[in-house]
Amino acid sequence: MFGPVLKGEGVTLRPPDETDPERFVVWLADTEVTRYLLRPFAVAIEQEREWFKSTGESKTTVYWIVEAEGRAIGSTGIHDIDWLNANATTGTVIGDRSAWGKGYGSKTMRLRTAYAFEQLNLHKLSSSAFMENEHSKRALQKAGYRETGVEREHLWRDGRWHDHWRCEILRSDWQRSAGRVP
Numbered sequence: 001m002f003g004p005v006l007k008g009e010g011v012t013l014r015p016p017d018e019t020d021p022e023r024f025v026v027w028l029a030d031t032e033v034t035r036y037l038l039r040p041f042a043v044a045i046e047q048e049r050e051w052f053k054s055t056g057e058s059k060t061t062v063y064w065i066v067e068a069e070g071r072a073i074g075s076t077g078i079h080d081i082d083w084l085n086a087n088a089t090t091g092t093v094i095g096d097r098s099a100w101g102k103g104y105g106s107k108t109m110r111l112r113t114a115y116a117f118e119q120l121n122l123h124k125l126s127s128s129a130f131m132e133n134e135h136s137k138r139a140l141q142k143a144g145y146r147e148t149g150v151e152r153e154h155l156w157r158d159g160r161w162h163d164h165w166r167c168e169i170l171r172s173d174w175q176r177s178a179g180r181v182p
């Protein structure tokens with residue numbers, strides 16, 4: 001599924017359109033962007049069009065394009081939704097490197113979190129990062145996620161093993177941080 005338009009301060013989430021797959025062909029060929037992604041592979045345009053189509057049809061994913069400064073800068077999603085247990089995993093890629101470090105990642109995560117709890121009635125969101133990905137860990141923590149543990153030597157990259165940092169946000173954490181609990 002694709003998510004609806006969500007407008008935040010300086011950042012908008014919107015459903016993908018036919019111009020988006022080609023952006024990802026460029027971004028996912030940039031090793032600076034994919035350095036800490038779990039699947040660090042480039043894609044061909046046909047594969048990417050097919051990926052968008054199957055993502056739109058998925059019943060366990062809600063996916064958006066992230067816009068800031070008047071253009072598409074990346075994407076975010078709620079994945080692997082377990083509708084019975086009301087939990088899911090989340091991920092974000094800001095593919096336009098000139099948009100890094102301007103607060104768009106953490107604002108995107110906050111918009112997505114509010115949607116997950118208020119509109120989808122989920123209970124918990126989990127995420128993770130390479131232990132060295134301080135930028136991603138910081139953005140997740142700013143958005144309210146808390147560390148839940150570290151899987152040691154869990155990911156292989158650049159000729160060595162890396163620890164895998166895991167985090168989550170419960171609906172109650174979000175309600176407290178968003179001032180929704182009296």
Ligand SMILES: CC(C)(COP(=O)(O)OP(=O)(O)OC[C@H]1O[C@@H](n2cnc3c(N)ncnc32)[C@H](O)[C@@H]1OP(=O)(O)O)[C@@H](O)C(=O)NCCC(=O)NCCS
Pocket residue numbers: 032033034036037074092093094095099100101102103104105106107128129130133134135136138139142
């Ligand atoms: C990780 C990512 C989503 C963060 O988005 P962003 O918009 O660049 O992040 P923000 O601007 O919201 O920054 C969040 C925090 O990280 C800090 N930060 C920025 N660059 C940093 C760096 N190189 N190292 C450590 N912290 C950094 C920011 O200062 C900010 O913290 P602060 O407000 O306390 O100063 C984005 O950079 C990205 O998509 N990178 C490539 C793909 C990736 O790694 N995705 C995550 C996979 S788990």
